[in-house]
Amino acid sequence: MNEIKGRVINVSNRLPILIRRHAGGARLERSSGGLATALEAGWRDQPGVWIGWAGTGPGENIEPFLVRAAHRRSYTLRSVALTEEETAKFYSGFANEIIWPLFHDMPSRCNFEPEYWEIYQRVNRKFAKVTAETVQDDDFVWVHDYHLMLTASALRQAGVRARMGFFLHIPFPSPDVFEKLPWKKPILKSLLEFDVIGFQGDRDRSNFVSCLERLLPEATVEHGTPHLLVGQAGRQTVVGTFPIGIDFEAFERDAERPEIAAHAAELRRRVSDDVLVLGVDRLDYTKGIPERLKSFRLLLRRFPEMRRHITLVQVVVPSREEIPNYKHLRRDVELLVSQINGEFTEPGWVPVHYIHRNLSRNELLAYYRAADIGLVTPLKDGMNLVAKEFCAAQIDERGVLIVSEFAGAGPELRSGAIIVNPNDFAEVAQALYDAAHMSVDDKRCRMRLLRQIVKDHNVHRWIRSFLQAIPCAGRTRGGPVGDSQESVAKAKERPQSTMPGLALVAAALTPASRSRYAMGKDAKLRMMGRAAGED
Ligand code: GDG
Numbered sequence: 163m164n165e166i167k168g169r170v171i172n173v174s175n176r177l178p179i180l181i182r183r184h185a186g187g188a189r190l191e192r193s194s195g196g197l198a199t200a201l202e203a204g205w206r207d208q209p210g211v212w213i214g215w216a217g218t219g220p221g222e223n224i225e226p227f228l229v230r231a232a233h234r235r236s237y238t239l240r241s242v243a244l245t246e247e248e249t250a251k252f253y254s255g256f257a258n259e260i261i262w263p264l265f266h267d268m269p270s271r272c273n274f275e276p277e278y279w280e281i282y283q284r285v286n287r288k289f290a291k292v293t294a295e296t297v298q299d300d301d302f303v304w305v306h307d308y309h310l311m312l313t314a315s316a317l318r319q320a321g322v323r324a325r326m327g328f329f330l331h332i333p334f335p336s337p338d339v340f341e342k343l344p345w346k347k348p349i350l351k352s353l354l355e356f357d358v359i360g361f362q363g364d365r366d367r368s369n370f371v372s373c374l375e376r377l378l379p380e381a382t383v384e385h386g387t388p389h390l391l392v393g394q395a396g397r398q399t400v401v402g403t404f405p406i407g408i409d410f411e412a413f414e415r416d417a418e419r420p421e422i423a424a425h426a427a428e429l430r431r432r433v434s435d436d437v438l439v440l441g442v443d444r445l446d447y448t449k450g451i452p453e454r455l456k457s458f459r460l461l462l463r464r465f466p467e468m469r470r471h472i473t474l475v476q477v478v479v480p481s482r483e484e485i486p487n488y489k490h491l492r493r494d495v496e497l498l499v500s501q502i503n504g505e506f507t508e509p510g511w512v513p514v515h516y517i518h519r520n521l522s523r524n525e526l527l528a529y530y531r532a533a534d535i536g537l538v539t540p541l542k543d544g545m546n547l548v549a550k551e552f553c554a555a556q557i558d559e560r561g562v563l564i565v566s567e568f569a570g571a572g573p574e575l576r577s578g579a580i581i582v583n584p585n586d587f588a589e590v591a592q593a594l595y596d597a598a599h600m601s602v603d604d605k606r607c608r609m610r611l612l613r614q615i616v617k618d619h620n621v622h623r624w625i626r627s628f629l630q631a632i633p634c635a636g637r638t639r640g641g642p643v644g645d646s647q648e649s650v651a652k653a654k655e656r657p658q659s660t661m662p663g664l665a666l667v668a669a670a671l672t673p674a675s676r677s678r679y680a681m682g683k684d685a686k687l688r689m690m691g692r693a694a695g696e697d
Pocket of ligand 1: 331544
């Protein structure tokens with residue numbers, strides 16, 4: 163990270179800690195979710211400041227908590243206090259009832275309430291104000307995620323001269339979806355006030371460029387190496403793809419600990435010593451939990467010989483419980499679990515073990531190690547860290563990863579994982595069947611490849627590559643810009659992948675492993691034939 167002379171000022175909706183009030187006072191907790199997990203792991207030795215919401219409102223003295231939390235960290239923490247109304251209309255409202263569903267291609271779930279937009283602007287200005295008070299000219303301001311897309315314009319208006327970057331942890335939608343947003347232009351324009359914008363995958367970046375082409379035709383796009391340069395209103399922005407990673411070494415080291423191995427063995431003994439399938443998700447409609455349960459049910463219906471031999475452990479972490487869509491989802495998931503268990507349970511075997519709580523890190527690691535199949539089937543996901551954590555914890559190289567083609571992790575891990583369409587229940591059921599019957603050699607070969615990819619593309623590399631894109635932004639400011647329409651088209655024609663050398667990795671797969679997967683497709687057709695005439 164030599165590119166930064168000053169400090170990194172990290173700005174995200176949530177701080178990595180949460181102060182939770184209870185009758186007897188308050189306690190400090192760790193924030194959950196992918197963003198906090200990834201940044202906490204990657205940020206170990208970087209001096210700086212992390213600005214975000216700690217779960218508290220104005221007038222609360224939380225300074226002692228922030229000082230305590232900073233003890234074990236290389237950075238200090240500054241909080242942005244939010245009123246109850248702001249939490250409801252900015253966080254639950256604009257961010258999670260509009261942007262979250264829209265950016266995950268689910269516009270029918272959006273609640274385009276105009277007041278949410280007012281409060282979103284106000285809260286973005288609030289975050290910008292705290293940031294402007296903190297930042298110095300040679301610092302780098304790194305803003306994270308969809309909650310804070312307007313901060314760059316507010317910071318520029320406040321006269322902040324430091325360079326600024328933005329990383330979107332969730333997908334960016336295609337123009338047909340994005341243009342449904344009533345406030346699309348101010349959001350695009352504000353994003354282009356950052357010096358660097360990062361996306362999880364090439365598809366997200368290409369969607370962003372298509373949105374510019376349609377909605378801001380005056381913007382110009384040039385193909386730099388390896389990133390794009392977008393010109394708008396006299397300034398230029400580097401736009402790149404930076405797939406996020408995990409702290410591989412930490413997961414591997416912790417998974418190796420004897421107490422985790424013992425816990426994993428205990429789980430296998432108690433839950434299933436045959437095929438143990440694991441799903442781990444926040445309770446969110448984008449994660450495809452009902453669809454996954456239906457696929458598992460289909461497997462048990464169509465392959466009766468699998469009954470008693472395969473068990474699904476589905477961990478569901480409570481999330482955004484105040485939003486109506488999420489309450490309904492919990493009811494749907496729990497109904498499906500009880501229907502499946504009602505249909506198939508036999509003495510000594512319960513097909514679905516459903517856990518609705520946050521596991522400790524040690525428990526989670528034990529499940530990752532114990533599982534034979536990691537089943538990661540979101541309908542849409544920026545990356546999905548669970549897929550990568552599962553691989554890192556698979557130190558025995560026994561597990562098979564099944565991953566959705568619509569998760570950022572899909573393209574990145576496609577050479578070792580079984581890739582599925584989560585809406586195709588027959589395909590997922592078949593993938594489970596194939597994974598359960600895969601030879602030990604094939605499983606080892608695939609998992610070794612996956613672990614190498616996850617290890618190489620870890621969170622430290624993600625941070626480094628994002629920060630390395632910054633000087634590029636400085637150099638290009640005021641530089642030549644290309645012809646708008648023509649250069650946008652060229653940029654879309656030539657996707658630039660920053661993914662690992664997948665061709666090389668795929669070449670290392672055994673022929674047996676490759677043909678096994680091809681066999682899976684044929685078997686799927688057979689299975690569909692067999693199913694004809696079923697209800
Ligand atoms: C967003 C994007 C992107 C889950 N259950 C438990 C637990 N977890 C941890 C996992 C993982 C994290 O939560 C979930 O991360 P994901 O990436 O799967 O999903 P989001 O929270 O939606 O994250 C996503 C990510 O940002 C990073 O850019 O990948 O696409 O949506 O780290 O381990 N942790 C513990 N107990 C649990 O029960 N301790």
